[in-house]
Amino acid sequence: MxxxxxxxxxxxxxxxxxxxxxxxxxxxxxxxxxxxxxxxxxxxxxxxxxxxxxxxxxxxxxxxxxxxxxxxxxxxxxxxxxxxxHRGAVVGELAVAAFPTAARGLMPPALSLMAVEHPRLTVTLRELEPHSSVPLAARGEIDLGIVQDWFNVPLAIPDGLVKAPLLDDVADVALPAGHPLADRDVIDLAGMRGEAWIAQSAGAICREWLEHTLRTASLEPRINHTADEYATQLALVAAGLGCAVIPRLGRCDVPPGVRIVAVRPALTRHVYGVWRAEAARRPAIRAAVAALRAAAGA
Amino acid sequence: MxxxxxxxxxxxxxxxxxxxxxxxxxxxxxxxxxxxxxxxxxxxxxxxxxxxxxxxxxxxxxxxxxxxxxxxxxxxxxxxxxxxxHRGAVVGELAVAAFPTAARGLMPPALSLMAVEHPRLTVTLRELEPHSSVPLAARGEIDLGIVQDWFNVPLAIPDGLVKAPLLDDVADVALPAGHPLADRDVIDLAGMRGEAWIAQSAGAICREWLEHTLRTASLEPRINHTADEYATQLALVAAGLGCAVIPRLGRCDVPPGVRIVAVRPALTRHVYGVWRAEAARRPAIRAAVAALRAAAGA
DNA sequence: GTGTCCGTGTAGCATGACTACATGCTGGAT
DNA sequence: ATCCAGCATGTAGTCATGCTACACGGACAC
The missing domain is CATH 1.10.10.10 (Winged helix-like DNA-binding domain superfamily/Winged helix DNA-binding domain)
Structure with missing residues (x-):
């Protein structure tokens, strides 16, 4: 040489x-x-x-x-x-994982923004549930995880990870059009005693949160159908098979035969980013969080 | 700096x-x-x-x-x-790797030729399978790799390497002397339904090629003995334990009790050299390829 | 020839790169 | 919980290498 x-x-x-x-x-x-x-x-x-x-x-x-x-x-x-x-510049690669509704409701505008503002940063996205993305973030396989929890069921974040809130997302209830409550502007959960629910399968964060929330409201959760994707849940609601809780972030078109009604007090989930404390100074991560907040505010 | x-x-x-x-x-x-x-x-x-x-x-x-x-x-x-x-002179050192049959069938005459024509070039030979020599060539640990693939199973060559064909080698089938087909001049694969085969161990290029070829001819490969060296395969054939495919290049003496029969259509493998694109202009490499082609033609 | 300029060779010193070995940390196995 | 293996880093010592200072030899000008 x-x-x-x-x-x-x-x-x-x-x-x-x-x-x-x-x-x-x-x-x-x-x-x-x-x-x-x-x-x-x-x-x-x-x-x-x-x-x-x-x-x-x-x-x-x-x-x-x-x-x-x-x-x-x-x-x-x-x-x-x-x-x-490069000292302080936003360049290189950034692997991001986001749960499904954030992946389609939050990431696309954030990615577009980053593509314009930081053309030398290559961002790759994976759709992952928090229970997958948190450990991956902890061991550095992804650089940034977009995760969620519900106001009354906080998500455990292991040592070595730091988090920052991105936005708060409100969920509504989806009812079949013929349901007695379907034409209300707003309802409260206590009024839904005895309803059949459609939710994610056991173990999912949203499912556990729903069960916990209903029990807190002294309603016994009766979940007779499960579907992990909201589009499927909505189709089941449209068929009159039960009610579902549908977040606003990343919500798809609501099929005919479904009514969306707000809930009081609001059902709120927190969306935030998690990353390794060691990587906190990476300009790429700071830029990504800024872009995500801008996309959330828009 | x-x-x-x-x-x-x-x-x-x-x-x-x-x-x-x-x-x-x-x-x-x-x-x-x-x-x-x-x-x-x-x-x-x-x-x-x-x-x-x-x-x-x-x-x-x-x-x-x-x-x-x-x-x-x-x-x-x-x-x-x-x-x-620029110097043009063929001098220095050249590390070559060749798969076994090329190492004994092709390299000796090529090395002799180079020793005469380019006495100031020191060539060192290692016997290596293509799956070892290709990555070594890619990272410059060897200067020239002699590799092979079969007409129907091309070998993947990574970016940054270039290749040039050296010769096409034909393989025949080795049968026990008492085998019904042993006295034919030429046979075709379809006539060998149900035969037991002797081949290299799993993962070897020739083994995978044989399995692929038999399957293409709608014959289920039945490989009941494995041996990486053709001399061993021939000894197993001589003992009546099965058939084997034996290339002509680098073929050793056939033991008594074995008949070699050509196959129609011919079983052909391509032998070529690979080297780093950056080194393509080295006179030593050009000289080596020329010597190998001369040896192949002889 | 003599002096000057320029490049090369030699000796000695200082820097630096590598190895062997020890240490610290992590993650999986028991 | 403990042990163990794998991986990276740190340290001391050895050896190679690059540098300077100095001596030397050829080339041009006078």
Whole structure:
């Protein structure tokens, strides 16, 4: 492997025309330059300098190598300045995971914003539930996790992760159009005693929250159908098979036969970002959080 | 000024994912790699590696610098290759790897030829399967790899490597002398339904090719003995334990009790050389390829 | 010839890169 | 909970390498 310092010596000789001028420029003695070029000759197996009167002349090989050296050295310099410019800049790669409704309701505008403001940052998105994304964030497999919890069921965040709120999202109740409460402007949960519910399957955060919330309101949860995707839940509601709680964030079009009614007091979930404490200073993460908040406010 | 060796260390860490893997590839201790990167951190004033579990992860700055390093190192290599091409003389060292039958059927005459025509070139040979030699060639640990694939199962060549065909080799079937088909001049595969086969162990290129070929001919591969060396396969055939596919290149003496029969259509494998694109102009490589082709034609 | 300029070779010193070994931390197995 | 293996980092010592200072030899000008 060629050595950069030697290439620099050769290039200086080529540029300034003599060993002594090159030595001046490089702030070393002529002897040092001479030795460097001599080593380059030994390494490449080719004669590079020939005596010419009181000075030296470059051989063809030396001219060729010096031309390469010129380009290589300028690339190295570009790398240095790029690295210097990077100090505090938003560049590189950022792996983000978001739960489904955030992935479609929050990420697209945030990604667009970042693409404009930080074109040198490559963001990759995975749709993951918090119980998957939190451990992945903890061990650094993703850089940023978009997670949620409900106001009355906080999500456990392990040590080493920090979180910051992004937005609060309100959920409404979806009722079949023919339901007695379907035309109200707002209802309260206590009025829903005895209803059949459609919810996520057991273990999902929203399911556990729903059960917990209903029990808190002294209603026994009766969940007779499960579907992880809200579009499916809405189709089940439209078929008159029960009620469902549908967050506003990332809500899809509501099919005919479904009425959306607000709940009092509001059912609120908190959406926030989590990332490794060690990575907290990464400009990319700060930029992503800023973009997510801007997208949430819009 | 950044140092090439340090960039190489960082790039190896980026490429191979850990300090210890990089140390292996660079043939130094982990301590050396760690110290090199630490110095790079001091020089650039930026953190490059952070601990991540038992390993390390690259910071954004490190990823950026590694990407630059990749390009710079490839330019340096191109400069070396160009300089060698300028000289035109075939001298120096050339590390070649060849799969077994090529190592004995193709390399000896090629090496003899090169010894005569290019006495100042020192060629060293390693016997390696393509799946070993291709990555070694990709990272420059060998200069030239002699690899093979079968006409119907092409070998994947990573970016940065170029290939050139050397010869096409035909394989025949080895049968026990008492086999009903043993006295044919030529047979076709479809006539071998139900035969027991002897082949390389699982994972070998020839083994996978045989299974693929038999399946293509609607024959279920029944491989009841495995042996990586053809001499062993032939001994098993001689003992009447099955049939085997034996290439002509590098074929050893056929023991008594074995008949070699051609197959129609011919079973053909392609043998070619692979080397790094950056080194393509090296006269040593061009000379080696020429010698290999001469040896193949002889 | 003599002096001056320039590049090369040699000796000695200082820097720095590598290895061997010890240490610290992590994650999985018992 | 404990032990163990894997990985990275830190330290001391050795060895290689680059530098300077200085001596030397060829080339041009007078």
């Amino acid at each position: 060629l050595d950069l310092e030697r290439l620099r010596a050769l290039n200086a000789v080529a540029t300034y025309g003599s060993v002594s001028a090159a030595a001046d420029v490089l702030h070393v003695t002529t002897s040092a330059v001479s030795q460097q070029v001599a080593k380059l000759e030994r390494e490449t197996g080719q004669k590079l300098l020939e005596r010419n009167g009181r000075g030296v002349r470059l051989t063809d090989a030396a001219a060729l190598l010096a031309a390469h050296a010129e380009r290589i050295l300028s690339m190295v310099e570009a790398a240095e300045s790029d690295l210097e410019a | 950044l140092d090439l060796e340090r960039l190489r260390a960082l790039n190896a860490v980026a490429t191979y994912g850990s300090v210890s893997a990089a140390a292996d590839v660079l043939h130094v201790t982990t301590s050396a790699v760690s110290q090199q990167v630490a110095k790079l951190e001091r020089e650039t004033g930026q953190k490059l590696l952070e601990r991540n579990g038992r390993g390390v992860r690259l910071t954004d700055a490190a990823a950026l610098l590694a990407a630059h390093a990749e390009r710079i190192l490839s330019m340096v290599e191109a400069a070396e290759s160009d300089l060698e091409a």
